[in-house]
Amino acid sequence: MIYTYVPPPKPSLARWLQVTGAFRGGSVLRMLQYEHLVQLPLSGQVLDLGGGRRAKYLKLLPSGLKIASVNIDPQIDPTHLVVPGQPLPFDDGSFDAVICLNTLEHIYDAPAVLADLYRVVRPGGAVHVTVPFMFRIHGHPDDYFRATPSWWQETFRRTGFARMELTPLVWGRQSTRAVVPGLYGPFVRARLHLAMLTDIVMAAAKFRGPRMTGRRGDSIAGTAPGWFMTGWKA
Secondary structure, eight states, X not given: OEEEEOOOBOOOHHHHHHHHHHTTTOOHHXXXXXXXXXXXXXXSEEEEETOOTTOGGGGGSOTTOEEEEEESOGGGOOSEEOOTTXXXXXXXXXXXXEEEESOGGGOTTHHHXXXXXXXXXXXXXXXXXXXXXXXXXXXXXXXXXXXXHHHHHHHXXXXXXXXXXXXXXXXXXXXXXXXXXXXXXXXXXXXXXXXXXXXXXXXXXXXXXXXXXXXXXXXXXXXXXXXXXXXXXX
8 A cells, every 4th residue: 555644734824814714613623624625626426424414514515516424323414324333335336435524433443444435435436534633532422542643554554445645633732732631711712723823933933844844743743633534445
């Protein structure tokens, strides 16, 4: 499997204005996920694992998609309601792409589910996955694990993907400190924005290019609230 690590983009004032305006009210992790999501070249038949017709991010996806969704929670109104551990009710190669946002950490046997996603995507199709890393426990109904990029790389390889990319979803150390315990207390949004603006100043002093690279970049990426991963099926 060809593995590519994509260094996270450097935080900037322009990005801060864009993500806080477009994804108003979200956590740092959610804003960074959505920033990445809107850039995906999705088309055709798409499976949304862990989503449903009430998912807030559906409006961010391209128009004209034919979306099937799978969930164990009827409240989010999926097209297919399933029981945990049940195989996906689709034929092999049914979808052009799969999106799976903040779901695999809630599944005990995540590699088996990833293998099922690999099965239902067509050859040449992509499976897009986001998972948390430096993020508090949030059971829905359970929350089982946090895994490093090395673990995900090996899991995608064993699943059979021909190619994989991984991008840390991280803004900076100060904003990660706001993510880990969860936002609570007075002036929540103000404190979050202050942390993000502090990270912008620190990044401007440490990085010359558009991405956080090198030893310092790797150190900051090690505090990522989450990962955005894409695997392509040969």
